[in-house]
Amino acid sequence: MKVYADYAATTPVKPIVTEKITEILSEHYGNPSSIHSIGRDGRKYLDQSRREIATLLGANPNEVIFTSGATESNNTAIKGIARKRKHLGKHIITSRIEHHSVLHVFEELEREGFEVSYINVNDEGLVDLDELKQAINPETTLVSIMLVNNEVGTVQPLYEIAEILEEQNIAFHVDAVQAIGHMPIEFDEMPIDLLSMTAHKFGGPKGIGALLVKKGIQLDTFIQGGEQELKRRAGTENVPYICGMASALAVANEHMDENNVHLMNLKEKLIVGLQQHAIPFELNGSMVDTTGHITNLYFPFIEVETMLTLLDMANIYVSSGSACTAGSTLPSHVLEAMYGEHERVKQSVRFSFSDLTTEEEINYIVDAIMKIYNQFKEEENE
Structure with missing residues (x-):
């Protein structure tokens, strides 16, 4: 065995997802930014998948930015918020048990002159809320805490964390990579501002993910060269894999x-x-x-x-x-x-x-x- x-x-990629990707690759290959009929056909499937993913995650379609996966989503969220808000303060907070696509970004920002607080956890992997509360100061602009830890599976108390941040103009980013398909996600009802995800953790293909960004949250973008994703992430969208991610998410949520x-x-x-x-x-x-x-x-x-x-x-x-x-x-x-x-x-x-x-x-x-x-x-x- x-x-x-x-x-x-x-x-592994679910069979229904493979079928969807193959269909889009072979029959709906148009560049969604092209204005001719072939391009509009590609745009139709891109927009449809964006609506499906947004609905499944309780978000508005305009709040969905497609990325190459969780690493890019985490980088975009953390660098985007920190650099956009540095005129308000250069203090940012995360925990010691985050994925390296979060921790290494904080370390890079630290080298840029940002002050970083790394919050400790207890022996079950739960963030020390008292330490978090004490770490916040008038210069704090961002807190990034994962929802489900990728090594031990501990679920963080997001609502208690959000209560600490309430009315302090601090952006709250959540790496939800290990939560998708295992916990219900209602982005519009969750007290968070940004959420990262990637398709290959729930039966979708590798190399595609998304960053959900609440309406009104401004990011400093760092991939330039096009008008895609409402000017927030340049580059031709990976329509086949985006459609595959939508199919995988639907199956994961259904069961x-x-x-x-x-x-x-x-x-x-x-x-x-x-x-x-x-x-x-x-x-x-x-x-x-x-x-x-x-x-x-x-x-x-x-x-x-x-x-x-x-x-x-x-x-x-x-x-x-x-x-x-x-x-x-x-x-x-x-x-x-x-x-x-x-x-x-x-x-x-x-x-x-x-x-x-x-x-x-x-x-x-x-x-x-x-x-x-x-x-x-x-x-x-x-």
């Missing part, structure tokens, strides 16, 4: 409730299965403020590189954290922020599931880990 359990890194029940059952089955076999482990993160698709576990008996290698040899494909840091020997910055210099930082594995994951696959994972544990026990006793 082969078990893919790294869906937080990427998901969200049943998928979430399925995923929480799988998470529980994995944890209970390990407990029944007396395999030593600890959960990283929260079992309450979490999504079902990510489970991060600390195994005290083995280094993570060895565990990943042995699981791979058993045809089980998982990771130790973000796919963007794959191959790095550095410990997880997320786990370091949560636990400090604890050995679990280098001995933890992320399992991430989807609607395609079966109970049989969970049993296979448990059995494989049991064999690995028994092997290490035997070696210790020799």
Whole structure:
């Protein structure tokens, strides 16, 4: 058996999405900026997909900016707000457990002269709200906090964060990459100003994403050369992939409730299965403020590189954290922020599931880990 359990890194493209992309590529290839009939045909599908995505996310179509993915969306939001509002203040805030497409942008802005506050989290990965409150000052113009952590699955208290920012003229950006398809998103009702997403995390293609921007929020754009996306992001729109993203989002939203029940059952089955076999482990993160698709576990008996290698040899494909840091020997910055210099930082594995994951696959994972544990026990006793 082969078990893919790294869906937080990427998901396979759903068949209906592939069909839609193929249709647009072959039959509706016009440049949507061209004024002739072929171009207007491309524009029709672009506008239709924009409306579909906006409706599914509770946004206005004019609030949707198409990008190449979450990294560009995060860069656009953070740099765009910080630089546009620097005359109001040069203090910006984020947490220590953000994705590197957020943290590295803050580090770049820091080198430009911005003051950055990096907010700590507790051992479940929840942002310290008191520290956030104390960090805000009259120069603060932006707060960027992710909705669902990509390594441990912790869900941040967005409404409590927004309450702290209320009436302070501070833009609130949310990286919602791991939330789409797992949590209902109603952008018009959420107390946030900008939201990043990418299609390949919920059954869409890689290389396409979006940034939602509330009406009235002004950005300093940094991709120049065209009038596309209401002059906010130059470059010919990737119409086939945008249509594919719309199809993937529709499927994800339609089956969200049943998928979430399925995923929480799988998470529980994995944890209970390990407990029944007396395999030593600890959960990283929260079992309450979490999504079902990510489970991060600390195994005290083995280094993570060895565990990943042995699981791979058993045809089980998982990771130790973000796919963007794959191959790095550095410990997880997320786990370091949560636990400090604890050995679990280098001995933890992320399992991430989807609607395609079966109970049989969970049993296979448990059995494989049991064999690995028994092997290490035997070696210790020799």
